[in-house]
Amino acid sequence: MNAPQDVAVGSPRRPAPGTHITIRGLTKSFAGQPLYSGFDLDIPKGQITSIFGPNGCGKSTMINMVAGLLPMDGGEALFDGKTLSDTVIGYVFQNYRDALFPWKRAIDNIKYPLRIAGKTKGECDARADELVKSFDIRFDLNRYPYELSGGQQQLVSIMRSLAVHPEVLFLDEPFSALDYEMTLFMRDKLQDIFEATKTTMILVSHDLDEAVYLADQVLMLTRRPTRIAEVVRFDAARPRRPETLTSDAFIRAKAQCLEVFQREVRAREAAA
Amino acid sequence: MLNGRIANALTPAVGALAFIILWWFVTWLRWIDPVLLPSPQASARAIWEGFVGGNLLKDFLITIRRTLLAFGIAVAVCVPLGLVLGSSVRLYRSLEFVIDFFRSTPASALFPLFLVILGVGESTKIAVAAFGAGLLILFNTAYGVMNARKTRQAAARVMGASPMRVMMGVTLLESLPQTFVGMRSGVSFSLVIVIVAEMFIGSTDGLGQRVINAQMIFNMPEMYATIFGAGVLGYGLNLVFIVIERRFIHWGGK
Numbered sequence A: 001m002n003a004p005q006d007v008a009v010g011s012p013r014r015p016a017p018g019t020h021i022t023i024r025g026l027t028k029s030f031a032g033q034p035l036y037s038g039f040d041l042d043i044p045k046g047q048i049t050s051i052f053g054p055n056g057c058g059k060s061t062m063i064n065m066v067a068g069l070l071p072m073d074g075g076e077a078l079f080d081g082k083t084l085s086d087t088v089i090g091y092v093f094q095n096y097r098d099a100l101f102p103w104k105r106a107i108d109n110i111k112y113p114l115r116i117a118g119k120t121k122g123e124c125d126a127r128a129d130e131l132v133k134s135f136d137i138r139f140d141l142n143r144y145p146y147e148l149s150g151g152q153q154q155l156v157s158i159m160r161s162l163a164v165h166p167e168v169l170f171l172d173e174p175f176s177a178l179d180y181e182m183t184l185f186m187r188d189k190l191q192d193i194f195e196a197t198k199t200t201m202i203l204v205s206h207d208l209d210e211a212v213y214l215a216d217q218v219l220m221l222t223r224r225p226t227r228i229a230e231v232v233r234f235d236a237a238r239p240r241r242p243e244t245l246t247s248d249a250f251i252r253a254k255a256q257c258l259e260v261f262q263r264e265v266r267a268r269e270a271a272a
Numbered sequence B: 001m002l003n004g005r006i007a008n009a010l011t012p013a014v015g016a017l018a019f020i021i022l023w024w025f026v027t028w029l030r031w032i033d034p035v036l037l038p039s040p041q042a043s044a045r046a047i048w049e050g051f052v053g054g055n056l057l058k059d060f061l062i063t064i065r066r067t068l069l070a071f072g073i074a075v076a077v078c079v080p081l082g083l084v085l086g087s088s089v090r091l092y093r094s095l096e097f098v099i100d101f102f103r104s105t106p107a108s109a110l111f112p113l114f115l116v117i118l119g120v121g122e123s124t125k126i127a128v129a130a131f132g133a134g135l136l137i138l139f140n141t142a143y144g145v146m147n148a149r150k151t152r153q154a155a156a157r158v159m160g161a162s163p164m165r166v167m168m169g170v171t172l173l174e175s176l177p178q179t180f181v182g183m184r185s186g187v188s189f190s191l192v193i194v195i196v197a198e199m200f201i202g203s204t205d206g207l208g209q210r211v212i213n214a215q216m217i218f219n220m221p222e223m224y225a226t227i228f229g230a231g232v233l234g235y236g237l238n239l240v241f242i243v244i245e246r247r248f249i250h251w252g253g254k
């Protein structure tokens, strides 16, 4: 278990081996209320890191700052030592309805990032075909997003985020608006993608089962001002399948997460 | 089944039919002096003659031309301006008072000002109409941009789209439903101003001038025919916009 907050403040820590994203001295406050101050974090390459924490602790704010959607007040995030502008990232929003372009057909939504990257029409078509095959899509991508079901829309937005072969994929509660069956399906789909591409993934989830099930490590955050309460590893072999949910390793990891969570809640209550 | 369909198709006509019957009834009983209110038949004849043989069609087309010209200028200037203003909340807030003030000022009160600047002629009519319509379009576009959910813009940015590309490819489309509201009110407003201008600003043609002339020589059928023409124009423009909006903004409200 590594505990980054043990590190002395002021001495920029070297990233641990195998780190992809190094976050150092991240600082952010809203309306004078600090959310992050001097927050350090290493996110390993080619792994899935789940982020779990109470409402309003700053999960979205953190990944939005790292993905460049929100300015930081201070600090930096580097990807293999590169800045964001030299890095290809993908981002899957919680609310697919607000994230897809309703004026474009689903297939053109998927091609959009390729067009932005200046790819030719032929290249766009080829990549889109590839994605359609690998996702085994059986619905009509020539429809507009609002003509698709929620799960289909989220699938389209995941395909869109993967079109450019991102080095890092950010997912902010990607499945929370889907029904249970669709959620199970999408979790496994995401896992398949991960196994096929080994893309570094950062997944915010409110569902502890999901957070543990998909993760190589679960980042447990405290209430604001936000710190890392603990990083819980989960090393079960992949592919993980529904049986994983009843395995000893899973139950142990989840119990540990719950214990950390409750400790934080109690600490909070004691402080209040 | 068939009966139901026919009934559905005819329902909207019921009100119009009732209106014409009432009109006919009133003139038939001579409740109102026929000089003031000619019968539906006499008015229909005046409309027919005006459109087929007379000058009504010519004036009709002139008014359309002025209205669309003013509207076109308003769109060309105010949609881009609205996009820019709406993208910067601070900029919009700093100009909000000025925009609201002029928007609340009756555009007709500006005629004398524009007359002084542009003189009595075509350009004054068009300029005042464009000004009034433009403000409507401007603030609707700006509001459309400001109130648009920011997620799609964020999505485009995260995919590496340049600010210009986000603006043209996302923000513009995102604000389009609201922009259309502005355009629809703008075109109606522009028609109102053009007709008023034709009435009072030394015009020799157009529907407004025609109404006033008919009134002065007490040619009531002609006057009703022209009013009807103006009504058709206003209704038609609105309808065209609704159709374009439905086809073009297919995602609206979804």
Ligand SMILES: Nc1ncnc2c1ncn2[C@@H]1O[C@H](COP(=O)(O)OP(=O)(O)OP(=O)(O)O)[C@@H](O)[C@H]1O
Binding pocket: A030, A031, A035, A053, A054, A055, A056, A057, A058, A059, A060, A061, A062
């Ligand atoms: N634009 C903003 N202005 C002011 N406060 C903000 C803003 N955005 C976020 N906050 C505050 O920052 C805190 C963190 O918000 P954030 O959305 O990152 O939380 P979260 O962990 O993602 O929560 P949730 O689990 O509900 O998604 C919250 O307390 C929120 O009120």
Ligand SMILES: [Mg+2]
Binding pocket: A059, A060, A061, A172
């Ligand atoms: Mg959130």
